[in-house]
Amino acid sequence: MKKFVYTLSLLCFFVTSSFAQDANASESQELTKKEKRQLKKETKKKEKELKRAKKSQSTIKIGEVPIQEEGDSPGISVDVKVNLGDEPNEDKKNPVKIQRGMSLSYGLISLIDLSSGNLDFSSGGWTQNRAGTFFASSARSWDIFYNQYRLANSSFWLRTGASIEWSVLDFGNSNYISTFTQFPESGVGVTVIQDTSLDRTKSRLVTSYFEIPLELIFNGSRDGNRGLTVGIGGYLGLRAQTSRKIRFEDRYGAGNVNELTYNRFYQNPFIYGLSVRLGYGDIFVKGKVALIPMFQQNLINPVPYQAASVTLGIDLL
Secondary structure, three states: OHHHHHHHHHHHHHHHHHHHHHHHHHHHHHHHHHHHHHHHHHHHHHHHHHHHHHHHOOOEOOOOOOOOOOOOOOOOOEOOOOOOOOOOOHHHHOOOOEEEEEEEEEEEEEEEEOOOOOOEEOOHHHOOOOOOOOOOOEEEEEEEEEEEEEOOOOOEEEEEEEEEEEEEEEOOOOEEEEOOOOOOOOOOOOEEEEOOOOOEEEEEEEEEEEEEEEEEEEOOOOOOOOOEEEEEEEEEEEEEEEEEEEEEEOOOOOOEEEEEEEOOOOEOOEEEEEEEEEEEOOEEEEEEEEOOOOEOOOOOOOOOOEEEEEEEEEEEO
């Protein structure tokens, strides 16, 4: 009987220990699954933190030295962007502030009289652009340089610079300009003398001015020199030189005679006036009218004519 009880107690001990091991094994398996879930959660959390860090991290362009803060890990993040034409570059979005260049123009000039309040063109010997000599009277301009400054971020520009202008007045075959009449008198002024004894192939008065223009320009392009351009402004000039050029054939058959005379011809030393501009791209048409007579008026025989011109030009550089 004792043996039976002893044997039964041993069997109970082994059965109990095996059940305990199975319970511990199942419990260890459950803990392993929980740990896996926790690891997945932590991994996702780390990935989100890395994405946020990449978004907030400043991009360093090629050629720049990164600024490292305390606690940052060493290294450089380089972001290279390639534009295939589908998106505008950032520098193209920023408008140009200053536009520089030079320009040339050539056109017609005439003498007008505004003293009566009406527009009257010159007459008699002062008539310009006669039949057959349409471009004999001309205006030529060379803007040595110009600077165009954008006003804030608008489409308006302020244009200024330095230019030289040549005005060529033609008086025809039988006339020439002079500073005296048949009976010279001091301070009489200039006059046009008619002389048919010579057939002049050239009879011109050429005056050069050094001018400073100032114009308000409207141009909606980024560069300031594309598309439609409209401008209005004025100019101030200083007379540089005046000369009279006459060419005629010698009556005795000695050939052509060229006569060049340097004289101020009682011209005003200064000139100022208004200007307008209309252009497209680099091509423009410019009109100018002087607000001061070309010749001095405090003389016995004053000439009230002012210079007006229309030229066709091109912006270079």
